[in-house]
Amino acid sequence: MSRPVLDAAGPVVVLVVTWNSAPVLPGFLDALPAGMKGLDWRLVVADNASSDDTVAVVRAHAPEATVVETGRNGGYAFGVNAALRAAAPEEGGYRAVLVCNPDVRMAEGCAAALVEALGAPLPDGSRVGVSVPLLYEEDGSLVHSLRRKPSLTRALGEAVVGNRRAGRFLRWSELVTTPAAYTGRTCADWATGALMALSRECVDACGPWDESFFLYSEETEYCLRARDLGFATRLEPAARATHLGGDSRVSPRLWSLLVANRVRLYRRRHGLAATAAFRGAVLLRELSRAALGREPARAAVGALLRGPQSPHEV
Structure with missing residues (x-):
């Protein structure tokens, strides 16, 4: 699936992992053209053996999408890797990967802002390899999506004070709740994985996602691994999206x-x-x-x- 090309550096692969996602997929797919505005893109859906109509919904709403039926529910990272393998053989490769949850709704131009942010050099010598948007709840409230790396003092701070209050202080919480952090291009050790853009260079350097994490912490591990290799995670406030999730x-x-x-x-x-x-x-x-x-x-x-x-x- 593609749209008019504004940048000849290659398409952006929109990668979605699904499992019994039929109720939320139509909204995701309906919002996709506006969210990807300005980019050449194609959609790859990895379905982890859904027992509902997920695959049928994708084929009805997005007939040009590549659908990978993995055959089992091997977890989120398992699905990401299956979709990446399906994307790789395409002639000419791709410019970037957009990893999305199916319950995300991108605002117009969200993806273009995320992709444009990739590769930017930073003062410490690293480059932006992962860019993330401002995320909002369905009611419009801001999601604190930025995180610091896990540490003992941060775990203690969250235990004693609570993560939201402790999140205002660098040493006392993984969660970043400082308001100023969400008003500019803020680098973080990692970020919520509901929607993130990955540069092709970052994908190639990091290799596959860690499938030993069935669900949760796979994006943490990936962002920390990317940071170790010189690819930073950074918030791009010009990009906005709504996340309907919250089951955990x-x-x-x-x-x-x-x-x-x-x-x-x-x-x-x-x-x-x-x-x-x-x-x-x-x-x-x-x-x-x-x-x-x-x-x-x-x-x-x-x-x-x-x-x-x-x-x-x-």
Whole structure:
């Protein structure tokens, strides 16, 4: 699928991973032409064995799209990699990749602003390899999508103070809540993966997404890996989108997976003693919320106490 070319550097691949996404896909596809305005683009959808009409919806609403039926629900990174493989053989390659959740609604010109931001040199010698938009909830409220890298002090700050209040301080939360951070082109260690543009150079340097993370922390791992290779993640405030998601806030299963994968990722980059301390700080946070009767926190406590069970758990 493509639109008139304003930049001859190659098309932008719009990459979407779906799993039982039929209810949200029509809105995503309807918003896509305006969101991609000004770019030559094509759509690649990797479907992880949906049991609903997801594939039929894509083929009806976007007949020119490339649909990859992966055959199983192997997780988000698994789907991303399947879509990237499908995009790679195209003659001439591609300029950039736009990784999207199907419950994202891009504002007009969103993608062009994100892609234009890629490759910009930064004072520390790195370049922008990942650009992200301002994200909004369905009610219009701003999503705090920027994040700092995980650390023990940040896990403790979130446990004691709460991530939103602690987010105003550099050392005390992964979540960035400082208002000024969302008014300009702010670099972050990583960002929410609902919508992100990746330069071709970044994709080539980083290689496949880490499929050991079934869901959650895969974008964290990818952004941190990109940063290690000299590709920064930066907010582009000229790009805007609405995100309809939020299941992890209410689903015990999803929340426990999110929390467990935070510890798994930390363990990848730190020693056993540091990881034990980090796990303890995360456990303290979830215990305090479980004591208030929050079922997702209770599920997270169980996952943390069980320890490593499978590639999909801590």
